[in-house]
Amino acid sequence: MSRRVTIAYLLGLALLLAAPMFIYPILVMKVLCFALFACAFNLLLGYTGLLSFGHAVFLGGAAYVTGHALKVWELPTLVGLLAGTVAAAALGWVIGSLAIRRQGIYFAMVTLALAQMVYFLFLQAPFTGGEDGLQGVPRGTLFGLDLSVDINLYYLVLAIFAGSFWLIQRTIHSPFGQILKAIRENEPRAISLGYDVAKYKLLAFVLSAGLAGLAGATKTVVFKFATLTDAHWHTSGEVVLMTLLGGMGTVFGPVVGATVIVTLQNELADKVGSLVTVIMGAIFVICVLAFRRGIVGESLALYRRMIGQKAG
Amino acid sequence: MAEDCILETSGLVKEFRGFVAVNDVNLKVRRGHIHALIGPNGAGKTTCFNLLTKFLEPTRGQIRFNGIDITREAPQKIARRGIVRSFQISAVFPHLTVLENVRIALQRKLGTSFHFWKSDRGLNQLNDRAMELLTAVDLAGYADMVTVEMPYGRKRALEIATTLALDPELMLLDEPTQGMGHEDVHRVMELIKQVSANRTILMVEHNMKVVAGISDTLTVLARGSVLAEGPYAEVAANPLVIEAYMGTEASGLASIPANDDRPPGPLPGEGDDHGSLRSNSGGAG
Numbered sequence: 001m002s003r004r005v006t007i008a009y010l011l012g013l014a015l016l017l018a019a020p021m022f023i024y025p026i027l028v029m030k031v032l033c034f035a036l037f038a039c040a041f042n043l044l045l046g047y048t049g050l051l052s053f054g055h056a057v058f059l060g061g062a063a064y065v066t067g068h069a070l071k072v073w074e075l076p077t078l079v080g081l082l083a084g085t086v087a088a089a090a091l092g093w094v095i096g097s098l099a100i101r102r103q104g105i106y107f108a109m110v111t112l113a114l115a116q117m118v119y120f121l122f123l124q125a126p127f128t129g130g131e132d133g134l135q136g137v138p139r140g141t142l143f144g145l146d147l148s149v150d151i152n153l154y155y156l157v158l159a160i161f162a163g164s165f166w167l168i169q170r171t172i173h174s175p176f177g178q179i180l181k182a183i184r185e186n187e188p189r190a191i192s193l194g195y196d197v198a199k200y201k202l203l204a205f206v207l208s209a210g211l212a213g214l215a216g217a218t219k220t221v222v223f224k225f226a227t228l229t230d231a232h233w234h235t236s237g238e239v240v241l242m243t244l245l246g247g248m249g250t251v252f253g254p255v256v257g258a259t260v261i262v263t264l265q266n267e268l269a270d271k272v273g274s275l276v277t278v279i280m281g282a283i284f285v286i287c288v289l290a291f292r293r294g295i296v297g298e299s300l301a302l303y304r305r306m307i308g309q310k311a312g
Numbered sequence: 313m314a315e316d317c318i319l320e321t322s323g324l325v326k327e328f329r330g331f332v333a334v335n336d337v338n339l340k341v342r343r344g345h346i347h348a349l350i351g352p353n354g355a356g357k358t359t360c361f362n363l364l365t366k367f368l369e370p371t372r373g374q375i376r377f378n379g380i381d382i383t384r385e386a387p388q389k390i391a392r393r394g395i396v397r398s399f400q401i402s403a404v405f406p407h408l409t410v411l412e413n414v415r416i417a418l419q420r421k422l423g424t425s426f427h428f429w430k431s432d433r434g435l436n437q438l439n440d441r442a443m444e445l446l447t448a449v450d451l452a453g454y455a456d457m458v459t460v461e462m463p464y465g466r467k468r469a470l471e472i473a474t475t476l477a478l479d480p481e482l483m484l485l486d487e488p489t490q491g492m493g494h495e496d497v498h499r500v501m502e503l504i505k506q507v508s509a510n511r512t513i514l515m516v517e518h519n520m521k522v523v524a525g526i527s528d529t530l531t532v533l534a535r536g537s538v539l540a541e542g543p544y545a546e547v548a549a550n551p552l553v554i555e556a557y558m559g560t561e562a563s564g565l566a567s568i569p570a571n572d573d574r575p576p577g578p579l580p581g582e583g584d585d586h587g588s589l590r591s592n593s594g595g596a597g
Contacts, residue, residue: 167429175419175435176428182416185405192365192403193417193478194391195425203426 005169005251012255016158025154026222031262032161033219038242038254039168040211045240046249047172048204049184053108054095054115055212055239060122060231062088062213067134067226068127077140077147081160081217088213089206091118096205100198103187112233119231133227137220153222160218164211169251171207180204241280245287247294256295317376318343318482318512319364319395324373326359326536333359335536337373341482341529346504346513348523351533352556357516358400360533361486364514365397366390377482394481398488400516402467404474406460410451413459413470414442417477442477449473449503465496469503476507483507485515489522501526524548532556 019028037059044050066084069075075083095118099110122128129135139147147153171177182190183197190197220226229235238261246257261280268276291298319341326334334356341347349357362368364375366387375383382390391397405413418438419425446452449469454462459470468488475483488504489497497519504513505526517523523530523544530547532539534556540547547553 170431171428173432174428174430175422175424175432176426176430178412178416178419178432178435179425181408182405185407186403188367188399189403189405190416191367191387192391192397192399193474194388194396194420196386196388200426203428207428 008252009165009169012252013162016162020151020154025150027263027266029154029157029222030219030266031259032157033215033222034239034242034262035255035258036161036164036218037212037215038239038246038258039165040208040215041239042243042248042254043168043171043211044204044208045243046253047177047184048180048201050100050201050205051108051240052099052111052205052208053236053240054111054113054233055208056231056233056235057095057115057118058088058092058209058212059216059219059235060226060228061091061118062216063220063226063230064122064128064134066217066220067137070140070221071134071137072127074138077142077156077221080140081214081221084217084220085210085214088216089210092206092209092213093202096202096209100201100205112236115231115236116233119228119233122228122231128226128228131228133225134220135225137224137226139221139224147221157218157222160214164214165255168211172251176200176203238280241284241287243294245283245294247297247300250294250296250300253294253296260295316343317341318378319514320376321364322374322376324360324363324375325371326356326363326368327371332536334363334370337533337536337538339531339538340541341512341514343512344508344510345528346508346515346526347529347531348527349514349516349531349533350518350520350523351539354535355533356536357533358486359536361397361484361516365395365484391478394478395484396475396478396480396482397484398471398475398486400486400490402464403471404459404467406458408459409455410446410457410459410462410470411439411442411455414445414474414477415439417474418442420478445473445477446470448476448506450499465492465500468492468496468500472500472503472507480511482512482514485513485517487516487518489517489519497522 016028016032037055041052041055044052062084065087066080069080069083070077095111095114098114099107102110123130139153141147142152142156145152147156179190179195179200182195183200187197216230219230242257242261243254244257245260246255247253264279265276268279272279287294293301317340319339321337321339324334324337324339325332337356337360339360349360351357359368363370366382366385370383373383374381377390377393377395382393385393405416408416415435415438418441419435422434422438424430424434443452443455446455449472451466451469451473454466459467462470472485472488485504489500492500501522504515507513508526515527527544529542530544531541532547532553539556540550540553
């Protein structure tokens, strides 16, 4: 990480450590789950140039696996979280292997189609509870700490988020990340330099799916349930919106985007009812038309312009 | 081997839905040569390149590299065998720095390219070699610049440096001087000459000054087939070739003295398009 990013990271971490004193911890945990989901998605879209339109299936799939592991098999919380993550990564491997054979819009369509197939599987399969979802998932304990106490769980969720965020940053700034950027920039050239781009894309896809799964698994523990909503294509669209609104291909963009969207949904849900969908749509249109680089992207550009003016 | 061919194709054919873009091409590239591939627009030069590097799948025929049949291999495998190509439109990684561009080519040898848990600081050990390569193409001063901000000619030079980083046995250059001012053309020509030591170069080139100046062998393609092959003087005098190019442009080809010892310097009429071979169909190749 560059120095500025490290400073921002530590600053954000300090804020988050103190956050439950001022804000309802469940809301912050929800924001953190979706922020992780968006960051995982951004690894694929922003740094590899792959638009997956079925990412909700990893969020939802992991949510079910974790819910099942904790409720039915009564496994420890950490093991349950891990099971969800691994399941999502495995599902990512299957879907990724099929999708990376195509490019651009076809890639997006393949991911959407496969995600829909898995969605209907979730709808019909007995272990998901169908339309009712998986209710009453126990939070369990961690090293003797009772996780049903919100504040205890909060710090576990924060640790998961901080660790995953760090891993994503490390991936972006790793030898592997360098090749991902090369593929994003010019795929034929990367091939002509001898890189087997399919393998790089697949690994990026699996990493992204696994981390999206971790977000879903954590979400199940927070809310004590897993539902079809998590795996629905609306959620796949929402993560695109979060990433674009915050700033695709920026470090903090997805976090900002997820924060804005989740907070807005939370605030508006009981005030405007189903109009919230219209408002989200309007935000999306404005974002695409007026500030394509997203909140973080536009702010950075503005900052650079000001610095440039000073220097000039 | 008496006839030491590094690359050989036999009966190479590429059809696109009935349209034959490359028709029964038998190409022999001698080791150590600079081999130029010329021909009017639409003659199949770039298609040929794409077949050789497997960016396109041949319909029929065989490609042998150092005697090994590579016809069915994947493009990245071909690259790892030592056949590295450049592209007609400059192939750089635009939003990475100039240094990073070269480093990406060098990176594969480290074997850490899948290590997503490692810091990219480990790549700094490649910086010295990358700077050497950049110095060779006169780009050392641009190392930290974001590539997209560089002028076109410099991007092409960077592309050559990136290709060189792999130390390829056979370099395929697709119109290395296309779209360049004559200052840049001259520099790139010198550069190709310089890097051709210890390796073989196959290039598609429209600029006849470049072809006449540095190539050892010339293959003329027309309508997907080989029209003529041989040293420049021989090919330029071939009536078939003259006919294929037609009119004043053909006389432009024939009028350039073909002397291998001639320094690749500026010629009379440099700057205008006289020396450049374009077919009467117009447009870029």
